[in-house]
């Protein structure tokens with residue numbers, strides 16, 4: 024999920040209020056990343072019960088941006104959170120999401136979805152992690 028929070032962060036970090044001093048700006052950036060990650064972990068843990076995550080995130084971070092950037096921030100948040108939600112829906116459909124617990128993406132030799140928990144931040148469990156290396160080489 025963190026690729027989505029980082030993508031939102033990247034699309035927003037340069038819009039942070041340019042008229043504050045550098046220290047405040049750094050503080051805002053850190054807070055922005057933390058809010059994005061918090062939203063993504065809530066969404067991953069509770070995809071069915073987290074209503075309007077895009078609106079919640081926007082309300083939480085809008086104070087870091089000048090008034091002239093608000094519309095762009097709202098748009099980027101909607102796009103980014105929308106992409107994350109689409110990804111979660113896909114995972115749920117594929118059976119890779121079970122009560123908020125991600126499952127390894129691999130298929131076992133018997134043709135069933137692997138039931139093991141993936142390594143932190145990864146798509147595959149320890150026995151299938153070689154598959155991840157291959158897919159990231161292809162990407």
Ligand SMILES: [Zn+2]
Nearest residue numbers: 127137148151
């Ligand atoms: Zn596995």
